[in-house]
Amino acid sequence: MRITNCCRLIGSVLVLGLNSSVGMACPFCDSLRAQQVRAGIMNDLTLTTVSAIVSPFLLATGVLLAVHFGVLPLRMFSLKNWLPRRKP
Amino acid sequence: LVTKEKAMIFRAEDRPLISAGLALGIGMGGFVDGILFHQILQSHGMLSARRAPDSVVNMEINMFWDGLFHVFTWTMTAVGIWLLFRAAGVPQVNWSGKILFGAMLAGWGLFNLLEGIVDHHILHVHHVIERLGESIWDFAFLASGLILILLGAWMVASAEPEPNGRNNAPSSPSQTPLR
Numbered sequence: 001m002r003i004t005n006c007c008r009l010i011g012s013v014l015v016l017g018l019n020s021s022v023g024m025a026c027p028f029c030d031s032l033r034a035q036q037v038r039a040g041i042m043n044d045l046t047l048t049t050v051s052a053i054v055s056p057f058l059l060a061t062g063v064l065l066a067v068h069f070g071v072l073p074l075r076m077f078s079l080k081n082w083l084p085r086r087k088p
Numbered sequence: 089l090v091t092k093e094k095a096m097i098f099r100a101e102d103r104p105l106i107s108a109g110l111a112l113g114i115g116m117g118g119f120v121d122g123i124l125f126h127q128i129l130q131s132h133g134m135l136s137a138r139r140a141p142d143s144v145v146n147m148e149i150n151m152f153w154d155g156l157f158h159v160f161t162w163t164m165t166a167v168g169i170w171l172l173f174r175a176a177g178v179p180q181v182n183w184s185g186k187i188l189f190g191a192m193l194a195g196w197g198l199f200n201l202l203e204g205i206v207d208h209h210i211l212h213v214h215h216v217i218e219r220l221g222e223s224i225w226d227f228a229f230l231a232s233g234l235i236l237i238l239l240g241a242w243m244v245a246s247a248e249p250e251p252n253g254r255n256n257a258p259s260s261p262s263q264t265p266l267r
Binding site: 055059064 | 098103104134135138156157203211213
């Protein structure tokens, strides 16, 4: 892969920015605060939080798939189905 | 008259646009929650009921989980764009703005409803206005989801093929409208 000068410049800025940011706050760095943040992320609450983030999207994707493959009866919301029908 | 078959499922020619709109609505609804409530109003964070954002460390922890949440909203939006692009390539699709925007509203409502039930009422990781705890606003959030779903589903169900839609487009290439 060809690494251009532009890529080098962006990489340098990123490295410089991460290491010189106030308190080195990124959770992947090695400062004391970063260690505290990591400890706050990876603990007995992690599974609950991941479930809280992922499950609404998983459930919504389930509904989306049901609609896409035509098994969800949402067309019943049409007003036409609730209005009295004329006799022929 | 609406036959029973038509009343029970979406029309096949509507479904590609509905699923694209739903995915876009879920993703963009997630962005509304994340951008408006988590970032601009800062009324709650992803984990604010368990880790109150009262210190820099706790704010960073909330920010990390907010970021992961935005990964999913971004992915859902990208899926919606892909589905819309695919639908645009199928001539049989009923190309109706009412269907697309109705499905987007329903997707937004679906997101609010599911996120509200799971995060606010089952797992209790955060509430709409965190300083109030579980409050009327959490139920208003659920109600907004239901209203958006009903409104969106009604828009989709009441949409007719558009007179200038692709199904009725003129056959001459010189008259074909731009998409």
